[in-house]
Each structure stands twice: as structure tokens, then as C-alpha cells.
Amino acid sequence: xxxxxxxxxxxxxxxxIGLFAISPAMGWWLPKNIASYGAxxxxxxxxxxxxxxxxxxxxxxxxxxxxxxFNAKDGAKAKHIHGNTKLEIIWTAIPAIILLYIGFAxxxxxxxxxxxxxxxxxxxxxxxxxxxxxxxxxxLGRQWxxxxxYPQGHIPADPQAWADLGNLHDLHVVxxxxxxxxxxxxxxxxxxxxxxxxxxxxxxxxxxxxPGKVMPMVFxxxxxxxxxxxxxxxxEELNPSSTWEIACAELCGGNHYRMRGKLFxxxxxxxxxxxxxxxxxxxRIHESTRLAPVVASSNGVNP
Amino acid sequence: xxxxxxxxxxxxxxxxxxxxxxxxxxxxxxxxxxxGLIFFGIGGLLALLIRLQLxxxxxxxxxxxxxxxxxxxxxxxxxxxxxxxxMHASIMIFFVIIPWLTGTFGNFLIPLxxxxxxxxxxxxxxxxxxxxxxxxxxxxxxxxxxxxxxSSGWTSYPTLSNVGAEAGLEKNPVKPGEPxxxxxxxxxxxxxSPSSPGAGMGQIFWLVSLxxxxxxxxxxxxxxxxxxxxxxxxxxDLMRMPLTVWSLFITAIxxxxxxxxxxxxxxxxxxxxLIATSFFLPPGxxxxxxxxxxxxxxxxxxxxxxxxxxxxxxVYIMILPAMGVVSDIIATFSRKPMFxxxxxxxxxxxxxxxxxxxxxxxxxxxxxxxxxxxxxxLATILIAVPSAIKTFNWLATLWGAxxxxxxxxxxALAFVSMFVIGGLSGIFMAATPVDVYFHDTYFIVAxxxxxxxxxxxxxxxxxxxxxxxxxxxxxxxxxxxxVHFALTFIFGNLTFFPMHILGIGGHPRRYYDPTIYQYLxxxxxxxxxxxxxxxxxxxxxxxxxxxxxxxxxxxEKAGKNPWNSNTLEWDAPSPPPHGNFxxxxxxxxxxxxxxxxxxxxxxTQSSTASDGVKHHE
Numbered sequence: 080x081x082x083x084x085x086x087x088x089x090x091x092x093x094x095x096i097g098l099f100a101i102s103p104a105m106g107w108w109l110p111k112n113i114a115s116y117g118a119x120x121x122x123x124x125x126x127x128x129x130x131x132x133x134x135x136x137x138x139x140x141x142x143x144x145x146x147x148x149f150n151a152k153d154g155a156k157a158k159h160i161h162g163n164t165k166l167e168i169i170w171t172a173i174p175a176i177i178l179l180y181i182g183f184a185x186x187x188x189x190x191x192x193x194x195x196x197x198x199x200x201x202x203x204x205x206x207x208x209x210x211x212x213x214x215x216x217x218x219l220g221r222q223w224x225x226x227x228x229y230p231q232g233h234i235p236a237d238p239q240a241w242a243d244l245g246n247l248h249d250l251h252v253v254x255x256x257x258x259x260x261x262x263x264x265x266x267x268x269x270x271x272x273x274x275x276x277x278x279x280x281x282x283x284x285x286x287x288x289x290p291g292k293v294m295p296m297v298f299x300x301x302x303x304x305x306x307x308x309x310x311x312x313x314x315e316e317l318n319p320s321s322t323w324e325i326a327c328a329e330l331c332g333g334n335h336y337r338m339r340g341k342l343f344x345x346x347x348x349x350x351x352x353x354x355x356x357x358x359x360x361x362x363r364i365h366e367s368t369r370l371a372p373v374v375a376s377s378n379g380v381n382p
Numbered sequence: 383x384x385x386x387x388x389x390x391x392x393x394x395x396x397x398x399x400x401x402x403x404x405x406x407x408x409x410x411x412x413x414x415x416x417x418g419l420i421f422f423g424i425g426g427l428l429a430l431l432i433r434l435q436l437x438x439x440x441x442x443x444x445x446x447x448x449x450x451x452x453x454x455x456x457x458x459x460x461x462x463x464x465x466x467x468x469m470h471a472s473i474m475i476f477f478v479i480i481p482w483l484t485g486t487f488g489n490f491l492i493p494l495x496x497x498x499x500x501x502x503x504x505x506x507x508x509x510x511x512x513x514x515x516x517x518x519x520x521x522x523x524x525x526x527x528x529x530x531x532x533s534s535g536w537t538s539y540p541t542l543s544n545v546g547a548e549a550g551l552e553k554n555p556v557k558p559g560e561p562x563x564x565x566x567x568x569x570x571x572x573x574x575s576p577s578s579p580g581a582g583m584g585q586i587f588w589l590v591s592l593x594x595x596x597x598x599x600x601x602x603x604x605x606x607x608x609x610x611x612x613x614x615x616x617x618x619d620l621m622r623m624p625l626t627v628w629s630l631f632i633t634a635i636x637x638x639x640x641x642x643x644x645x646x647x648x649x650x651x652x653x654x655x656l657i658a659t660s661f662f663l664p665p666g667x668x669x670x671x672x673x674x675x676x677x678x679x680x681x682x683x684x685x686x687x688x689x690x691x692x693x694x695x696x697v698y699i700m701i702l703p704a705m706g707v708v709s710d711i712i713a714t715f716s717r718k719p720m721f722x723x724x725x726x727x728x729x730x731x732x733x734x735x736x737x738x739x740x741x742x743x744x745x746x747x748x749x750x751x752x753x754x755x756x757x758x759x760l761a762t763i764l765i766a767v768p769s770a771i772k773t774f775n776w777l778a779t780l781w782g783a784x785x786x787x788x789x790x791x792x793x794a795l796a797f798v799s800m801f802v803i804g805g806l807s808g809i810f811m812a813a814t815p816v817d818v819y820f821h822d823t824y825f826i827v828a829x830x831x832x833x834x835x836x837x838x839x840x841x842x843x844x845x846x847x848x849x850x851x852x853x854x855x856x857x858x859x860x861x862x863x864x865v866h867f868a869l870t871f872i873f874g875n876l877t878f879f880p881m882h883i884l885g886i887g888g889h890p891r892r893y894y895d896p897t898i899y900q901y902l903x904x905x906x907x908x909x910x911x912x913x914x915x916x917x918x919x920x921x922x923x924x925x926x927x928x929x930x931x932x933x934x935x936x937x938e939k940a941g942k943n944p945w946n947s948n949t950l951e952w953d954a955p956s957p958p959p960h961g962n963f964x965x966x967x968x969x970x971x972x973x974x975x976x977x978x979x980x981x982x983x984x985x986t987q988s989s990t991a992s993d994g995v996k997h998h999e
Contacts, residue, residue: 081787087868088799091875095803098883106904107883109819120815127813131806138773138802142795145780149716150787157718157784157977166778167725167771174770181813182763186756188815193752222577222670271669273542273577274682276747276822280888280901283819289749290541290682291664322900328747328822328890330535331542332578333461336893 081153085146092139096132113323113344114282115299119188121283126184130177192284194297210297212265213348214258217242220268220275220288223334225325227252229355242267242293250359254340256325259351260303266296276329279342285328303346307354314343314354403512405504406960410511411490412853414481415846417518419927421477424522428470430920435463437913439895460894464533465580467892469525471536472588475700476595477521479834481514482842483703484599484637488606488630490853494951495627497615497969497988499961502608510601517594524587528573532588533580535892537689540662540682542577543585544654545675573655576670589652596645599637606634615950617969621727622987624949624973625720628727629706632734636695636702640738644692647685661685686748690741698737700834701801702730704841705772708794710973711844712776714947715791716783717983719974722775729768729775736765746814747821755814762812769805773798784977788945789863793844796871797837804832807882822892825885831878843867843926850930851944855956856937859929866925873922876915880908948986949973 102108112121149155190197194210215238217228229250235241256279258264268277270288277296278285286296304321305314316322325340345351404410434446441457450457458466489507493500501507524531534543575581610631614623623631650661662685663678713720720726742750742758776798785791807829811817820826843866850858887905889896896902896909943952950969954962967988975985985991 084787084792084795087871088795091871092799095875095879098879102883102886107887107908109886110888110901116815120819123813124810124816124819127810127816131809134770135802135806138777139799141777142780142799145777145783146785146795149780149783149785151717151784155784157716157983158782159719159977160721160782161719161974162722162725162775163778166774167722170774171725171767171771175764175767178763178766178809181809182760185759185813185815189752189756189759192815192818195752273668274539278822278890280819283815285747285818285821287748289664290668291666291678292749294749324899324901326888326890326899330464330539330892333459333464333533333894335464336460336890336895336898339898 081150082147085143088139088146089143092135092143096135099132110280111302111321112281112283113300113302114284115301116188116191117281117283117301119191123185123188127181130181134174192297210265210295211263212297213262214264215241215267216256216258216264217245217267217269218256218277218288220270220272220277220327220331220338222272222332223327223338225254225256225275225277225338225340227254227256229257231359238265238267239293242269248359250355250362252358254325254338255343256340257343257345257351257354258300259345259348260300262348262351263299264297266298268294268296273331274329275327275331275338278326278328279323280326281323281342287329300342300344303344305343306346307350307357309353309357312357317346403508405500405508407489407493407501407504407507408853408958408962410507411486411488413511414485414489414514415853417514418478418482418486419930421473421481421518422923423927425470425473425478426920426923428466428473430917431458432463432466432470433913433916435466435894436896437910439897458894461533461579462530463894464535464578464892465531465584468533468535468538468580468588469521469531472532472592473521474834475536475696476592477518479700479838479842480595480599480696483700483838484602484606484630484633485511485514487626487703487707487845487849488602488634490849491626491951492606492609492630493613494852494954494958494962495624495949496610496613496618497950497963497967498609498613499963499966501605502613503605506601507605510598510605513594513598513601517591517598520587520591520594524584524591527583527587529575529579529582529584531580531584533578534585537693538585538588538651538685539689540651540654540685541664541668543581544651544662544685545575545577545581545668545670546573546655546658575655576673586652586655589648589655593645593648593652596641596648600641600645603634603637603641606630607638610634615966615969618950618987619969621724622969622972624706625709625723625726625730626703626706626949629702629704629709629730632730633699633702636699636734636737640692640695640699643688644696647688647692650688651685683745683749686745687741690744691738694741694744695734695737697833698733700838701841702733704797704838704845705730705801707845707848708797708841709776710947710949711790711794711848712779712798713974713976714848714945715786715788715794716779717786717976718779718783719976720775721778721781722771723972723974725771726775729771732768733765736761736768740765743812743817746817759812759814763809766805766809766812769801773802773805788847789858789860789867790844790848790945792864792867793840793847796867797840797844800832800836800840800874803879804829804837807832819888820885822890823885824881824889824891827891828878828881828885831881836874836878840870843870846930848945849951850933850937851940852951852954852956852958854934854937855940856933856935857940857944858933858937862925862929862932866922866929869922869925870919873915873919877912877919880912884908943986946982946984948975948984950987953986953988 214233219226231248268288270290275288282298284298286294304317308315323342327338435458573582653659660678661680662682663680667675667677740762743762746755847858884905889902940956950967953967969987973987978985
């Protein structure tokens with residue numbers, strides 16, 4: 080009986096490793112990466128997976144070995160040892176070095192995601208930001224949808240002011256984020272009610288929308304999934320399995336789960352512009368039947 | 383602090399003062415044990431309802447469906463679901479794990495293990511339990527108030543949680559031909575919130591209840607610190623204290639420093655709700671559809687800083703005592719001295735002090751400056767070092783040991799094994815770029831359950847089994863305990879381990895129905911598998927309850943020292959009388975003198991026999 084316990088621990092740990100081993104084949108794994116910096120993140124994930132996997136095997140292996148080997152019922156005699164300073168130093172230093180390596184290895188990726196310039200020699204020192212974008216989009220979260228606003232000409236004259244107040248000729252779309260391949264996109268993320276979090280799994284990107292603030296998000300997709308057909312006025316998927324979704328990752332009320340959006344990466348800037356002009360025309364037709372344009376006000380009582 | 387006079391008057395007390403309004407630290411510890419057990423059941427049932435919804439999100443639940451109101455269409459409403467996970471987490475954290483670890487172990491063990499007759503302030507100690515009762519009643523009552531219980535998550539982030547309806551403006555309906563809309567002052571005395579039904583009265587109840595919990599824990603921690611510093615038996619130097627006492631001491635300091643911040647934050651949010659202050663309401667105000675708040679002057683992010691400044695140390699409050707308990711149990715049943723006693727103490731102190739500067743790692747995506755994230759990342763990475771030291775020392779204690787597989791030991795070994803998983807998965811989240819992806823996914827849910835359920839709860843099971851004979855004079859049933867352990871270990875892992883995979887797949891947490899997302903579709907079989915495992919895990923816990931109540935009356939009678947353990951509590955009779963010791967013991971040595979050559983393989987802390995062992999530290 081006493082030997083079974085080591086077996087139980089061994090079996091559970093092996094099952095854990097087994098689940099990780101089969102998951103990629105079962106499709107239970109990271110969604111396809113389409114971000115310019117995404118490969119770096121995935122690389123970092125695998126680096127940590129290897130490092131933690133190594134310590135997992137070492138520690139669980141030692142535990143299971145001890146459970147088999149040093150058993151009172153098999154007559155094992157305990158040794159009177161209170162400690163060993165040399166060992167303590169070794170097993171403090173090794174994890175510390177590995178962890179510090181992981182710590183420093185990630186800062187360039189973090190900087191890339193946030194578009195910060197860093198010091199090459201001491202990568203936790205920041206030198207400044209370098210955000211220059213090809214396309215600005217304002218995303219406004221509300222219970223329970225994302226409202227996207229696109230400027231004419233892609234880059235507004237004063238992005239900050241535009242993000243706050245908008246422009247009369249902006250294009251308004253709900254739950255659809257349109258960008259083009261390799262565009263440097265800057266999103267101005269806002270919310271009019273509670274905290275939401277704009278999560279695009281394929282871009283490995285997530286940012287909370289904070290009431291009263293405009294949060295910047297920067298990314299550049301390296302792959303396209305749609306083409307606009309101006310004749311049929313339909314967005315054609317390039318590949319049946321390339322639906323890229325947007326989710327809300329911060330609890331925002333009962334229908335939190337329903338803030339589903341879609342990310343459309345057009346093949347080229349021209350393709351995006353074809354879609355944009357048609358969508359804007361369409362919006363104007365609808366607007367003429369209304370009294371006032373729908374301008375989602377960013378915050379509060381500001382009629 | 384002259385307890386002896388107190389002692390003689392209290393022995394004549396009746397039922398009420400013995401069992402209910404007791405000032406005896408042991409009875410207070412036992413009270414915490416049983417109220418924790420009740421809430422463990424409630425919190426567990428809430429978890430099972432969450433799992434049911436996740437496995438079969440389209441509703442139509444067999445049997446259970448008809449419990450829900452007709453207006454919900456025979457299934458759970460999304461609002462009800464948000465209430466479930468909010469209350470599950472709040473109850474498990476504030477009414478089960480913290481009360482069990484600090485309330486039960488802290489109260490019961492500290493005076494016994496340091497050789498004191500009681501706590502420094504027995505009356506304060508009684509109050510620390512009795513302020514929990516308003517908290518118990520209010521949190522349970524909150525299920526039945528208008529709008530239901532709190533539903534903003536246990537983190538209760540504004541502005542989902544703090545907006546009240548009593549102050550605001552409502553937009554008048556736009557009439558054709560009128561370019562601008564007008565507003566009327568909105569009046570509502572019902573405390574309803576426009577953000578969600580549970581953010582009204584339920585949220586107020588939640589806040590008040592937690593303020594009571596906070597006050598109770600404050601009283602407890604002041605008592606623990608004073609008792610440990612002032613009332614140790616002669617010879618009990620700080621560096622001779624068992625690791626359980628060290629862990630409870632460090633936890634009490636953490637609590638005393640961090641809890642006031644949470645209590646204040648709760649009060650600020652309560653003011654936001656009750657009298658429409660705007661500590662967490664942004665200057666521009668908010669609009670919920672046609673309804674607008676008045677302009678605020680605060681910051682929603684302030685809450686997150688205040689909340690996590692407490693709640694990250696709280697994570698250590700919820701694990702450090704379990705680490706201490708497990709250390710003592712492992713040493714006892716390894717029949718071997720604790721390997722690296724001093725590194726164990728220092729690493730706990732390091733975890734506690736680093737614990738105060740890592741709260742920002744919950745907020746990498748919150749809108750905090752990305753440069754600040756790097757600092758929090760480095761501190762978080764560093765906190766893995768003392769955790770690793772502890773793990774290696776436990777393993778080194780087992781190396782060359784003579785292991786006795788008692789139920790307590792098995793639970794303690796499971797703690798070590800599971801803490802490794804919970805600790806290692808934390809490193810993914812410490813890395814800021816990877817955390818961007820994993821934040822608020824099931825990877826986090828896996829991590830927190832490996833630390834809090836699979837580690838802390840195994841530590842608690844180990845501790846309860848180990849000290850049960852001291853509490854009640856009877857041993858818990860070993861075969862039943864082992865069956866309970868094995869099943870919990872298996873089903874626990876089957877329930878929580880696949881959550882890592884869900885997280886890697888990008889499954890967000892707190893989702894009522896994940897199946898509407900295409901990228902989550904093929905994760906659904908895992909969700910169903912976990913739900914079935916979770917139900918079996920829940921059923922297994924009945925064995926623990928049965929074991930406790932069976933052993934209370936029919937358990938094998940235990941002598942003073944059933945485990946041949948060294949620490950002072952085993953010098954006292956089982957159960958110890960009021961005042962604990964016939965004579966205050968005099969401490970001769972540290973707590974881990976096992977593997978001694980002689981008639982016995984151990985030397986208790988108070989034994990006056992010469993140990994005949996050369997000490998090499």
C-alpha cells in the first residue's frame with residue numbers, strides 16, 4: 080500500500096505532462112499568430128514553458144523518487160541533518176539566474192508591443208516612444224458592443240483631439256475592426272460606461288478601456304484574411320478557417336461574454352480604401368434619413 | 383496579562399461562555415473551523431453551478447432547469463452567472479481560506495505552540511470571531527436582496543460596481559425637430575445601479591460584509607503579533623519557534639499592514655454607492671444608454687491600486703500559513719529535521735516583503751504606464767526565488783527521510799507537488815508580454831486554483847487531520863482520510879489542470895457562454911470534462927465532513943502525542959484544558975530534533991533529556 084502513493088503522484092504528474100503533449104495536436108493551443116511582434120511573444124512563451132517544464136520534472140521527479148525510496152515501512156533510516164549552506168546557495172542562485180534571464184529577455188518584446196525605444200545595453204531603461212501610424216481607429220466600448228470610428232484619410236490631423244471628439248465625416252461601424260496587412264495601426268481605446276478589455280487573441284493583444292481615459296494600442300498585422308469585392312459589396316474570406324475574433328476580457332456586466340467582434344485584415348491599403356469608401360457612402364445614405372449623426376460621445380454629460 | 387487569575391474564574395463557566403462566547407483561544411479556533419466548513423460547502427455549491435453553466439451553456443439542464451424562474455426560460459440568466467462566480471470567490475477567500483488559516487490555525491496553535499496559556503487579549507480574540515457573524519449574516523442575506531447578490535467579481539472593479547442610481551441625469555426622449563436633447567435629474571431611492579442588477583443593494587451588502595471581515599482580521603492579527611512577541615515560554619527564542627508559528631507571525635504582520643488599505647477602499651466604495659461621492663468615478667462621468675452619471679472627480683484605476691495593494695499580500699496570507707503547517711507535518715512524518723530552518727524563515731519573510739511591491743502585476747493591462755510594468759515584472763520574477771528555496775528545502779527534508787504515509791503527510795506532500803505547479807504557472811504571468819495574452823483567461827483561473835485550492839486547501843486538510851486529536855482528543859479516521867485524499871488529489875487535478883490548456887487556447891474567464899466564439903469551439907469538450915470532474919470533486923468532500931463528525935464521537939482516542947512530534951502543543955493534554963499546560967514548559971531546543979539515536983527517535987522541545995547529538999547547522 081505504501082508504495083501506491085508514489086505511484087499516484089507519478090501518475091498524476093505524467094498525466095499533466097501528457098495533456099500538454101497532446102493539446103497542440105487536438106487544436107487546444109495558441110490561436111494563429113498574425114501580429115508583427117507575436118512570434119516574439121510565442122517564443123517567450125515556449126522559453127518559459129521549457130524552463131518551467133524543466134523545474135517541474137526535476138521537483139516532481141525528486142518528490143516521487145523520495146516517496147518510493149525513503150519509506151519507513153521499508154526500513155529506511157532518517158538522517159539527522161539540519162541543512163547545508165552550500166546547497167542553499169546553489170538552489171538560490173540557479174533559479175535566480177534563470178529568472179533574471181527570463182526577466183531581461185522579455186523587455187525588448189514588451190517595448191516592441193508598446194512601441195517604446197529602449198537602451199540596447201540595459202534593456203529595462205526606456206528612452207522614449209516612437210509611435211507613427213498608418214491608420215488611426217477609435218474603439219469605444221459600451222455595454223455590450225464595440226463601436227469603431229474610422230477617420231477619412233486614415234490619419235487625422237490632430238489624433239488626440241480626434242480621438243476625444245471625433246469628426247462629422249468619420250465612418251462608424253459596430254463590432255468590426257478593419258485594417259490592412261502590414262499597416263501600423265493605432266487604436267484609441269475608450270469606454271463610455273464600465274471597464275472593458277479589448278482582446279484580440281490572434282494579435283496576442285489585450286488592453287483595458289478605462290473610463291475617462293483614452294488608451295493607446297498599437298499593432299501591425301502580418302497576414303490578411305479578407306478581400307473586398309466592390310461589385311458584390313461583400314467581404315470575401317481568403318481562407319475559410321481565418322475568422323479572427325475580438326472578445327472582451329474584463330467583466331463588464333451580465334452580457335460580458337457577448338461583446339464579440341471581428342477583425343478584418345484587408346489584403347492591401349487599396350482594398351481597405353475600396354471598402355471604406357463604399358461603407359461611408361452607405362452610411363451617408365442612412366444618415367440623410369436621420370436628424371443628427373450618431374457621434375458616440377466619449378464621456379458623460381456633453382450633449 | 384496575568385492569565386492565571388482569569389483562568390480560575392472561567393473554569394466555572396456555563397454552556398454559553400464555553401461554546402459560544404468563549405474567550406479560550408482553542409474554542410475560538412474551533413468555531414472558525416466549523417463556520418469555515420459551512421461556507422466551504424456553500425462556496426463549493428456555487429462553484430458547481432458555475433461549472434454546470436460552462437459545460438452546457440445552452441441551458442436545458444436536467445432536473446436543475448426547473449429551479450430557475452420562468453422569466454429566465456428555465457435556465458440560468460447571465461446576470462445570475464456573474465453573481466455565482468463573484469460570490470464563489472468572495473466566500474472561498476474571505477469566509478473559508480483566510481478564516482481557516484489564520485482563524486483556526488492561528489487561534490488554536492499560536493498559544494499552544496509557543497507555550498502560552500492563552501492569547502494576549504482573550505476578549506479581543508472573542509470579538510474577532512463575533513464580528514464575523516454580522517459578516518456571515520450579511521453575505522448570506524445578500525443573495526435575497528433586490529437585484530441579487532454582488533456580481534462585479536470578487537475584485538469589484540469600479541465603475542461596474544460603484545455607480546449608484548441615486549444621483550444622475552436621464553436624457554429626455556429626443557423629439558423630432560429638436561437638435562439637442564435635454565436632461566432631467568434622475569431620482570431613484572432604491573440603490574439600483576444602471577451597470578448591472580447585482581451592483582445595487584447586493585454590492586452594498588458585499589461591501590459591508592467585507593468591512594466586518596476586515597475588522598475581525600485586524601483584531602486577530604494584532605492579537606497574534608502581541609502574543610508571539612510577548613508570551614513565549616521560557617527558552618522559546620524566535621529562532622526556536624516552529625515554522626507554523628513563524629508563518630502565522632509573518633502573516634499577521636502582512637494582514638496588519640495591508641488590511642487597513644482594503645478596509646479603507648471598501649469604505650470609499652461604500653460612500654460612492656450610498657452618498658454618491660466620486661472616489662472612483664472619472665471626471666467626465668459615464669453614460670449607460672440614456673442614463674448619465676454626474677461628472678465625477680476620481681479615478682477608477684485608484685480602486686485597482688488600493689485593492690491589489692491588499693489583495694496581492696492577501697494571496698500570501700492565503701498560502702504562508704499553509705506553508706508553515708506543511709513544514710511541521712513533513713518534518714514530523716519524515717522523522718527528520720527540517721532541512722534549512724533559517725532559509726525557510728527568511729524565505730517566508732522575503733515572500734512577505736516582496737509581496738508588497740508586486741501588486742502591479744495584476745494591472746499590466748489596466749492602463750498603467752507600461753514602463754511601470756517593468757518594475758513590477760522584476761519584483762514578481764524575484765518572488766519566485768524564495769518560493770523555489772522553500773520547495774527545495776521540503777524536498778531536501780524528504781531526501782534520506784523515513785516517510786510515514788499518514789493522511790496528514792499525504793495531504794502535505796500533495797501541497798508541495800501542487801504548489802510547484804501553481805508556482806511555475808505564475809512565471810508565465812510575470813512575463814509582461816506573455817501576460818498580455820494570458821491575463822483574464824482560464825490560465826489565471828488555473829493558477830489561482832492551484833495555489834488556493836490545490837495548495838492551501840491541501841495544507842488545511844493536512845493541518846486539520848494533524849491537529850484534530852489535539853482539538854478533540856480523538857484521531858480522525860485514517861482509511862477514510864486516505865480515500866478522501868486520493869480522490870481529492872485525482873479529481874482536483876482533473877478539474878483544474880485542463881484550465882491551463884483552456885487558457886493557452888485564449889478562453890476568457892467569467893464567460894457565461896464561450897461557445898458563441900468560433901475560436902473556443904473545440905475547447906468545449908474540455909469544459910464538459912472539467913465539470914464532471916468538479917462534481918466528483920465536490921462529492922468527495924462529503925467524505926471529509928463525514929470523517930470530521932464521525933471522528934468527533936467515534937474516533938480512536940488520542941494520547942498527548944499521537945504523532946511523536948516535538949513541538950510544545952504535544953506536551954499538553956488532548957484536548958488541552960483551559961490554560962493549556964499543567965505547568966508552563968521550558969524550551970530546551972529547536973522544534974525539529976528528529977532522527978535521534980536513542981530509545982526514541984525524537985526529542986521534544988521541552989524534554990530535559992540530553993540529546994547526545996552533535997549539532998551542525
